[in-house]
Amino acid sequence: MSKHATTYVPKSAFAKWFESRLPIVGLIHSSFVAFPVPRNLNYWWTFGGVLFFMLVMQIITGVVLAMHYTPNANLAFDSVERIMRDVNYGWLLRYLHANGASMFFVAVYIHIFRNFYYGSYKAPREVLFILGIIIFLLMMATAFMGYVLPWGQMSFWGATVITNLFSAVPIIGDTIVSLLWGGYSVGNPTLNRFFSLHYLLPFMIFGVVILHVWALHVPGNNNPTGIEMKSGKDAVPFHPYMTVKDGFSLVLFLIFFAWWVFYMPNYLGHADNYIPANPSVTPSHIVPEWYFLPFYAILRAVPDKLGGVVAMVAAILIWALVPWLDTSKVRSAVYRPLYRQFFWVWFAVCILLGWLGSKPAEGGYVIAARIATIYYFAHFLIILPLLGLFERPQRMPGSIVESVLGRGAAAPVPAGATAAPQTQG
Amino acid sequence: MPAHAKERPRGDAGSHCMRICARAWSPALSRFQSASIFGPCDTVHANQLREPVADSIASVEPTRRDFLYIATGAAAAVGAAGLAWPFVSSLAPDADTVAAGAPVELDLTPIAPGQIVKVFWRGKLIFVRHRTEEEIKAAQDVNLATLKDPQPDSARVKEGHAQWLVVYGNCTHLGCVPLGQQGEFKGWFCPCHGSVFDTSGRIRQGPAPINLPIPPYTFVSDTKIRIGEGATA
Ligand code: HEM
Ligand code: FES
Numbered sequence: 001m002s003k004h005a006t007t008y009v010p011k012s013a014f015a016k017w018f019e020s021r022l023p024i025v026g027l028i029h030s031s032f033v034a035f036p037v038p039r040n041l042n043y044w045w046t047f048g049g050v051l052f053f054m055l056v057m058q059i060i061t062g063v064v065l066a067m068h069y070t071p072n073a074n075l076a077f078d079s080v081e082r083i084m085r086d087v088n089y090g091w092l093l094r095y096l097h098a099n100g101a102s103m104f105f106v107a108v109y110i111h112i113f114r115n116f117y118y119g120s121y122k123a124p125r126e127v128l129f130i131l132g133i134i135i136f137l138l139m140m141a142t143a144f145m146g147y148v149l150p151w152g153q154m155s156f157w158g159a160t161v162i163t164n165l166f167s168a169v170p171i172i173g174d175t176i177v178s179l180l181w182g183g184y185s186v187g188n189p190t191l192n193r194f195f196s197l198h199y200l201l202p203f204m205i206f207g208v209v210i211l212h213v214w215a216l217h218v219p220g221n222n223n224p225t226g227i228e229m230k231s232g233k234d235a236v237p238f239h240p241y242m243t244v245k246d247g248f249s250l251v252l253f254l255i256f257f258a259w260w261v262f263y264m265p266n267y268l269g270h271a272d273n274y275i276p277a278n279p280s281v282t283p284s285h286i287v288p289e290w291y292f293l294p295f296y297a298i299l300r301a302v303p304d305k306l307g308g309v310v311a312m313v314a315a316i317l318i319w320a321l322v323p324w325l326d327t328s329k330v331r332s333a334v335y336r337p338l339y340r341q342f343f344w345v346w347f348a349v350c351i352l353l354g355w356l357g358s359k360p361a362e363g364g365y366v367i368a369a370r371i372a373t374i375y376y377f378a379h380f381l382i383i384l385p386l387l388g389l390f391e392r393p394q395r396m397p398g399s400i401v402e403s404v405l406g407r408g409a410a411a412p413v414p415a416g417a418t419a420a421p422q423t424q425g
Numbered sequence: 426m427p428a429h430a431k432e433r434p435r436g437d438a439g440s441h442c443m444r445i446c447a448r449a450w451s452p453a454l455s456r457f458q459s460a461s462i463f464g465p466c467d468t469v470h471a472n473q474l475r476e477p478v479a480d481s482i483a484s485v486e487p488t489r490r491d492f493l494y495i496a497t498g499a500a501a502a503v504g505a506a507g508l509a510w511p512f513v514s515s516l517a518p519d520a521d522t523v524a525a526g527a528p529v530e531l532d533l534t535p536i537a538p539g540q541i542v543k544v545f546w547r548g549k550l551i552f553v554r555h556r557t558e559e560e561i562k563a564a565q566d567v568n569l570a571t572l573k574d575p576q577p578d579s580a581r582v583k584e585g586h587a588q589w590l591v592v593y594g595n596c597t598h599l600g601c602v603p604l605g606q607q608g609e610f611k612g613w614f615c616p617c618h619g620s621v622f623d624t625s626g627r628i629r630q631g632p633a634p635i636n637l638p639i640p641p642y643t644f645v646s647d648t649k650i651r652i653g654e655g656a657t658a
Contacts, residue, residue, distance in 0.1 A: 157601065161617065164599040179516040185548045185595070189522065280543045280550055280594070282601040284616050300618050305598055305634045361618045 007034055031217055036235035037242050038223035040404050044114040045221065045242075046249035047107045053250055054104040055209065059202050061097040062146075069149065071195035073188035076151035077276045095265040101143050102268045103257045105291035108136060116322075117343055119331030120222040126323040128215035131208055133319050138205045140292070145198040147289060151191060152273035157286050159186045159194070165299075168309040185279065225403045226331025227396065234400035285360065293357030294350055298376070300361045301369035311373065318380050325380055327388025330396070338391045346379045522548070528653035530645065533589065541605040543594060546652045550594035550602060551640055552613075553650070556624060561587050563610065564625035574635045578625045581636070583644055591650065592626040592637035603637075613637075 008029030010019040019026055068087050070079040083090035112132070115121055121129040148159045163180045167173040182189025220229060229235050236242075260268065268290060272283040288296050295312050302308035333340040353372050359365040397403040526547035536542050536555045544551050556564070564578040582590055596603050601617035608614030609630065610623035620631030627636040642652040 160595075161599040161601065178518060179513070181518075182516055183518050183522045183548050184526070185550075185600075187522075187548050189519070193516070279545070279548075280602060282616060286601065286617055300632075303632055305632055308632060 033239040035238040037221050037238055038229055038400050039236045040223050040400050042224055046246045047111040049246035050107045050250055050253050058100050061093050071192050073191050080150040095261045099260045117333045119226050121323045122331050124219045130320050131212040135208050138201055142201040145194040148194045151277045153275045153283050154270045154273040156277035157282050165309050168306040230399050287358050294353035297353040297357035297369045298373045301373040325384045327385050330393040335394045335396050339387050342383050349375050528651050530651050533648045552592050552594045554590040556588050560624040573628050581625050591642050596620055596633055597635045598633035
């Protein structure tokens with residue numbers, strides 16, 4: 001093992017010269033080669049790498065698309081059609097970018113649910129977790145503005161509905177909306193500024209990602225047991241152990257991605273977006289992209305305009321309080337018999353909200369969305385604080401290495417592992 | 426001036442400074458420095474060399490530096506605020522967009538009773554509805570106390586022109602275009618989140634908070650209206 005895990009020592013004269021002036025190779029080496037990670041990380045820990053890949057992928061396809069795209073209300077729709085029909089491999093670039101956004105969200109949702117399951121948000125990782133929430137918010141803003149660019153019916157009406165959310169802000173709401181629009185309705189000035197911001201925000205995401213990784217490398221990774229690393233025996237160096245695991249996972253993920261791109265590239269979009277924007281007709285059934293649906297359902301569940309907007313925003317911001325709302329001292333759901341069940345109930349409620357968000361806002365759907373919304377918030381505000389007080393955690397192994405090698409007769413690992421088989425990765 | 430700061434020996438930090446940064450970046454790494462696999466790390470942090478020097482500078486001439494500090498800070502604050510304004514202001518509707526808000530005239534003669542016509546003024550959609558007798562009556566026979574945004578029908582039309590209802594065509598919830606002659610009150614129904622408006626354009630059910638607003642308009646003659654007359658930017 002010691003062969004792989006040496007700290008970087010520049011060998012050639014040039015490497016020494018360079019390293020003494022800009023120690024970046026050493027930085028990379030200590031962060032992504034020698035960096036110690038818990039030896040029991042499972043595949044749910046590989047999505048950070050997938051996310052980084054997807055960000056780079058979106059930036060590269062996006063920059064090339066921007067070379068062919070025209071951000072003008074009269075020309076945008078046709079320029080996207082030109083990309084699809086005339087530009088060499090333009091169809092591929094656009095399908096990669098459009099489906100890439102969806103895959104980005106698939107990965108980020110897995111990553112987020114992972115954090116909730118294994119309690120990765122708890123001390124000392126609160127700042128790391130909150131930086132993640134900021135990245136998620138920036139991703140949502142980026143994807144929303146990107147979806148406006150093709151200037152189809154869904155682009156236009158999505159932009160109208162989402163920008164109008166800000167009109168719910170008391171007193172200054174209308175001013176905010178007119179500053180977003182640059183006019184009296186969504187129009188050419190709106191499209192222009194959204195294009196500018198759509199280009200900018202991914203690079204801001206990149207910046208926050210660097211802070212996120214920095215904040216990760218201070219305490220190091222959490223792991224399926226939730227027990228901190230105590231000795232070198234609990235750890236393996238990032239390379240080759242994590243690089244190969246991340247790489248393998250990424251290959252599987254890219255196969256999944258390619259399946260969408262090549263076999264059903266328009267499935268995740270809406271047919272209405274191939275109709276040019278028309279400000280006098282709203283499509284009969286407007287829904288946002290799938291990754292916004294749970295929040296959209298919460299918006300519609302509240303029968304009051306301002307209340308709906310507040311609930312929707314709160315549904316995300318409440319995550320930032322979870323490190324303090326969760327009163328349990330045990331991190332991982334593997335050793336928390338009750339939390340483990342409530343986690344899956346909450347997970348199911350999130351999926352249910354997503355489904356309800358895609359349904360028309362009428363009758364039983366609205367009632368169901370209201371119940372689900374109440375449960376969603378109760379999970380954070382009532383269940384999490386109480387569980388920590390009443391739950392009796394299962395017995396935990398003394399260390400990570402013990403959980404892996406099962407040292408000691410009374411090792412409780414198999415029990416936890418059968419209840420959560422994915423931890424056996 | 427602290428000339429000695431320049432002469433201060435820097436030690437051999439240079440050759441090892443990648444270790445400095447590596448530790449600052451990841452204490453998790455240094456936590457394992459004693460474990461054989463990660464090797465020792467014994468470098469001094471560059472900041473530690475500078476700190477005592479900085480203290481001595483601060484104590485030499487506090488008064489003049491304090492003045493410069495406050496003066497520079499104040500200038501920076503005023504400058505930043507002054508500079509921010511043009512940036513924010515540039516986002517508002519520009520002169521071109523405002524100018525496109527010149528009033529538009531609409532001839533009402535071709536609009537049959539029961540028909541709704543859509544026109545644009547300043548990029549905003551406007552409904553011009555030729556109401557039938559029943560529709561007018563339905564709009565007038567409403568107990569105002571039951572309304573979310575109470576307004577008598579007479580306040581929403583021009584006197585003597587009760588058959589003409591002119592309202593903005595975007596739902597006051599989140600801006601979709603409601604569908605005419607639909608919903609429980611046969612006024613409008615918004616397909617987006619289910620707001621229902623009556624034949625006076627008043628909100629009756631659903632999440633929209635207020636009635637469809639009335640744009641500024643005047644009757645030029647009995648069969649012609651001018652939309653946007655007297656509007657401000
Ligand atoms: C966080 C990363 C990004 C996400 C999540 C994202 C998302 C999206 C989405 C959802 C669309 C609409 C696709 C469609 O339905 O047609 C889009 C379009 C577009 N994006 Fe991005 N994007 C990202 C980064 C970028 C970057 C860095 C650029 C660089 C300029 C860019 C340039 C464009 C262009 C030109 C379009 C319009 C062409 C089209 O509609 O395919 N994007 N983006
Ligand atoms: S936009 Fe009309 S009900 Fe929401």
